[in-house]
Amino acid sequence: MVETVDVVVVGAGVIGLAVARELASAGREVLVLESENAVGTQTSSRNSEVIHAGIYYPTGSRKAIACVAGRELLYRYCVERAVPHRRLGKVIVATDRDQIARLDAVAAHAAANGVTDLEKLDEAALHELEPHIAGVAGLLSPSTGIVDGHALMRALRADAEGAGAGVALGSRVVAGSVRTGSPMTLEVAGVGDLRCRGLVNCGGLGAWDVAGSLDGFPPGRLPARWLAKGNYYTLSAGSVPFRRLVYPVPVDGGLGVHLTLDMGGAARFGPDVEWTDELDYRVDPDRADRFYTAIRRYWPELPDDALTPAYAGIRPKLSGPGEPSADFFVQGPAEHGVPGLINMFGIESPGLTSCLALARDVRTTLGTDTLG
Known part of the structure; x- marks a missing residue:
């Protein structure tokens, strides 16, 4: 029998773990699938670990809004969870x-x-x-500071698991189906098939591969990388x-x-x-x-x-050489037409600073439609 979960989050970097924590804390049944054998091995652990103030991003952009809001959420969270950080300026x-x-x-x-x-x-x-x-x-x-990114991810994972979420390492999504009218199905290497009612693709560098592997996802909605x-x-x-x-x-x-x-x-x-x-x-x-x-x-x-x-x-x-820096792209059903699917594309800096704010955005976008 194929197991069914409420929401699958693909990727256990800082964004995926923040999303899992947010959804699990709101009462959702969450399973995080991470292709590597540890959390946060790519973009989340290879950055400056700066808590950005939100100075440079285009006014009104998702980067600017999420950074300013996320900065204060992150400082508060680091204090509450004793995550090493310094607001050094x-x-x-x-x-x-x-x-x-x-x-x-x-x-x-x-x-x-x-x-x-x-x-x-x-x-x-x-x-x-x-x-x-x-x-x-x-x-x-x-308001600019620094944070121990690994300690932050450990805290986010502990919170998510404490709220009932599961984190499966070494679990790569090979393919899937998101055709309207049928249950979402994922093929997971070494695990088999898995059904879900909601899917949040926080695959970072691999987010494009995950989205592109989903039968029923419109290929024309896959942005350039x-x-x-x-x-x-x-x-x-x-x-x-x-x-x-x-x-x-x-x-x-x-x-x-x-x-x-x-x-x-x-x-x-x-x-x-x-x-x-x-x-x-x-x-x-x-x-x-x-x-x-x-x-x-x-x-x-x-x-x-x-x-x-x-x-x-x-x-x-999402932008290349000589082009203006593109905004974060939280691609939901309004953009691609697939109910219950959210793709997180182009989550670069200030993604770490924005992680808790973006997680709230995902919860709002996902809504309660996928609850069975």
């Missing part, structure tokens, strides 16, 4: 006076997004906060003299090479953008050469030969 640095107007534009855009706590810094105030920064002005974002590899470097020895995250003034096409800190205080520089067609996480040591000039604009004291490869992440993007 971020400094955005203008390294010459021609960039000051850009700082003003960043502050105005942030305010339009609901980020109202930015503090303008003149040169003296900037150097009082971070004496080793080379800059003429800056913005302080006190681009893979952006981000390389990170750290110091081969010593530490940085900064207490906060440091970002240059954003330029067209990206945020520049910025400095983030992990929970242990170790520095990471990156990510850059390397467009790729494969999931290759190796970091080329020679790519560090282009980092030095960018970093030295705000930290001239960076020694020669100081950078060494740390790790790389690959972001699933």
Whole structure:
């Protein structure tokens, strides 16, 4: 006999686990299927672990709305569940006076997004906060922070399982059927067939493969996918003299090479953008050469030969080279016409910050229609 569950969540990264927690806490019967043998092995564990304030995203976009709401939900959750985190702040640095107007534009855009706590810094105030920064002005974002992503995922999983959800590792969705009028059916490697009333595809990099494997899903509704590899470097020895995250003034096409800190205080520089067609996480040591000039604009004291490869992440993007960054795409029945199916496409940064807000959006979109 084929087992039937209320809702299947595909993917046990930070988004899938947050969705499972949200649905299970609302009384849904939830099963999470994860193709790997551990949770969060891809995008969720290969990022900067930054809690973003919501400064840069297009006003009114899902990224902006989910980031601002998710930031406060995440800070509150980390306190409640004792997830290691620090609200240490971020400094955005203008390294010459021609960039000051850009700082003003960043502050105005942030305010339009609901980020109202930015503090303008003149040169003296900037150097009082971070004496080793080379800059003429800056913005302080006190709401920016960092989080232990692995601890966050452990807490989300524990909450989901505590509310009755199941998490099945090593369980890859091979194919399925979502034809209207028939029960949703999934073929799971090593398990067999499984029926569900609702399906939330949080497959991250693999979300496109999952959606494309579903008989009855309209192929024309599968968006294009681009893979952006981000390389990170750290110091081969010593530490940085900064207490906060440091970002240059954003330029067209990206945020520049910025400095983030992990929970242990170790520095990471990156990510850059390397467009790729494969999931290759190796970091080329020679790519560090282009980092030095960018970093030295705000930290001239960076020694020669100081950078060494740390790790790389690959972001699933809905926009490619030269295109404006696309928004998150929470694709529900209104977009594709399949009742009970939600695809989470292009959940890159600020996905970690937004995870709890996006989970609430999924619960609202899924509604109660799938309850049997």
